[in-house]
Amino acid sequence: MPVYYYDPPDRFVAGAVGQPGERIFYLQARSTGRVTSVVLEKFQVSLLAERIDELLDEVLRRTGGSPEVPATAPSALQDDEPLDLPLLEDFRVGAIALAWDGDGGMVVIEAQEESEEPVEPLAEDIPPDGPGVLRVRITPGAARAFAQRALRVVSAGRPPCPLCGLPLDADGHICPRQNGHRAGNV
Numbered sequence: 001m002p003v004y005y006y007d008p009p010d011r012f013v014a015g016a017v018g019q020p021g022e023r024i025f026y027l028q029a030r031s032t033g034r035v036t037s038v039v040l041e042k043f044q045v046s047l048l049a050e051r052i053d054e055l056l057d058e059v060l061r062r063t064g065g066s067p068e069v070p071a072t073a074p075s076a077l078q079d080d081e082p083l084d085l086p087l088l089e090d091f092r093v094g095a096i097a098l099a100w101d102g103d104g105g106m107v108v109i110e111a112q113e114e115s116e117e118p119v120e121p122l123a124e125d126i127p128p129d130g131p132g133v134l135r136v137r138i139t140p141g142a143a144r145a146f147a148q149r150a151l152r153v154v155s156a157g158r159p160p161c162p163l164c165g166l167p168l169d170a171d172g173h174i175c176p177r178q179n180g181h182r183a184g185n186v
Contacts, residue, residue, distance in 0.1 A: 001132035004036040014150035015083040020157040040093035049150035069140040077145035091132040097121035107143040110135045
């Protein structure tokens, strides 16, 4: 499977297509006329965004406040544009790895294709016959902007049930906190 490197990409975003409850989530990287789009689960988008913020907060804590690492997403890097079209799935993500490259001051994100035989996360040598890999290196500011957008994309779905936190459908849902009784939109 191919390996897609973007160091750094012109654009790296999370996005979703479809109606709430039936959305398909993507990570998309673009650079000089090429676009890579990989499909992943909503919880993976949410976790990745949270982990990026945690990673950068830890870098700030350890460095005593690095000028290269913003505490929040720079407004100039905000990206509200839709995903690039045509939207073609390169692969479905199984594992995601995240790292801080202290030498280059960059955040490294790797999304690996679902596979029975995954490769070592963030390995230098990726076997050509292994699973597909999307690896991007982005600045801390771009990482903060990615995380901010990703959390907005995730929260734009169905509203949560006020009792259990599970997503509400248009006709409510079977709420475990109500012993299986149907909870309407509250």
